[in-house]
Amino acid sequence: MEYILETKELTKRFGKEEAVSKLDMKIKKGEIYGFLGPNGAGKTTTIRILLGLMKPTSGSIRIFQENLDTERISILKRVGSLVENPSYYPHLTAYENLEASRKILEVPKARIQEVLNIVGLSDVTNKKVKGFSLGMKQRLGIANSLMNNPELLILDEPTNGLDPSGIIEIRNLINRLANEAGITILISSHLLSEVDQLATTVGIINKGKLIFQDSIDVMRRYAQQSISIKVNDSEKARNMLFSNGIKTNYENGRILLPELADMEIAEAIRILVESGVSIYRVEEEKRSLEEIFLQMTREEEDD
Numbered sequence: 001m002e003y004i005l006e007t008k009e010l011t012k013r014f015g016k017e018e019a020v021s022k023l024d025m026k027i028k029k030g031e032i033y034g035f036l037g038p039n040g041a042g043k044t045t046t047i048r049i050l051l052g053l054m055k056p057t058s059g060s061i062r063i064f065q066e067n068l069d070t071e072r073i074s075i076l077k078r079v080g081s082l083v084e085n086p087s088y089y090p091h092l093t094a095y096e097n098l099e100a101s102r103k104i105l106e107v108p109k110a111r112i113q114e115v116l117n118i119v120g121l122s123d124v125t126n127k128k129v130k131g132f133s134l135g136m137k138q139r140l141g142i143a144n145s146l147m148n149n150p151e152l153l154i155l156d157e158p159t160n161g162l163d164p165s166g167i168i169e170i171r172n173l174i175n176r177l178a179n180e181a182g183i184t185i186l187i188s189s190h191l192l193s194e195v196d197q198l199a200t201t202v203g204i205i206n207k208g209k210l211i212f213q214d215s216i217d218v219m220r221r222y223a224q225q226s227i228s229i230k231v232n233d234s235e236k237a238r239n240m241l242f243s244n245g246i247k248t249n250y251e252n253g254r255i256l257l258p259e260l261a262d263m264e265i266a267e268a269i270r271i272l273v274e275s276g277v278s279i280y281r282v283e284e285e286k287r288s289l290e291e292i293f294l295q296m297t298r299e300e301e302d303d
């Protein structure tokens, strides 16, 4: 498998603290990779390293199958990025702000109008940025990241602080960039809900470690239902089930059976009834993806 971006044992230490720890990140061409983790997990540090803004302590990075350490300039010409709190000239118009980066990137003037069209800001081309909403500023930031026609776009928390409609606008824009323009996108967020309808693959980072990296469908499978049973004597019930080869979990006063076939559930209930346990409730529980994400990051904390 060829990856457009691949890190090996990427590590960054600040003093004693390991902000990024042996990260093996793999991003395929054309996908939207959701890079998730709670605040302080190491997302921004990772992204800064991927953009060559910070040196890793150890480990390697390959982008477009080339070594970032030695081919930095030629690689970064093909990458677009939006990092936290982009700076603008508030008294300049959207056009003038993009003109400033156009000069640095040495791309044709026509590209400015093109990128403003792509992000849906063409009708405010000549309006001063100081009057823009946060969502418009983020879209301008994305327009700016597209100036060099990138093959890989790296967006650090592009929906942070936006209201629900702003989040949807950015989401639609990112979808179009991936599906119509074929750009590979890495998008970070501390909220799964912001990327779960967008990302094809998710990488979850917690305390500097990548604790999950797979397709969103695999993650969804974790969200499958379990059966929760409320009984009068849960210890006895769990022991009875265990001695019959059925492992259970215990949560909030309820016994949780994993994903089982109907016949197996029936068998479990029969065992309980025959051993004299009173059953008060049998319910199906479906965890949301968000709950799974929280649980994954919480379990690590308990270590």
Ligand SMILES: Nc1ncnc2c1ncn2[C@@H]1O[C@H](COP(=O)(O)OP(=O)(O)OP(=O)(O)O)[C@@H](O)[C@H]1O
Pocket (backbone or CB within 6 Å): 014, 019, 037, 038, 039, 040, 041, 042, 043, 044, 045, 046, 190
């Ligand atoms: N320049 C630095 N010097 C020292 N420590 C740092 C530096 N930059 C980041 N850290 C630490 O590294 C850890 C990871 O921070 P990072 O900003 O990468 O997390 P994050 O996942 O991006 O979180 P957020 O969503 O809050 O930005 C934190 O504990 C942070 O305090």
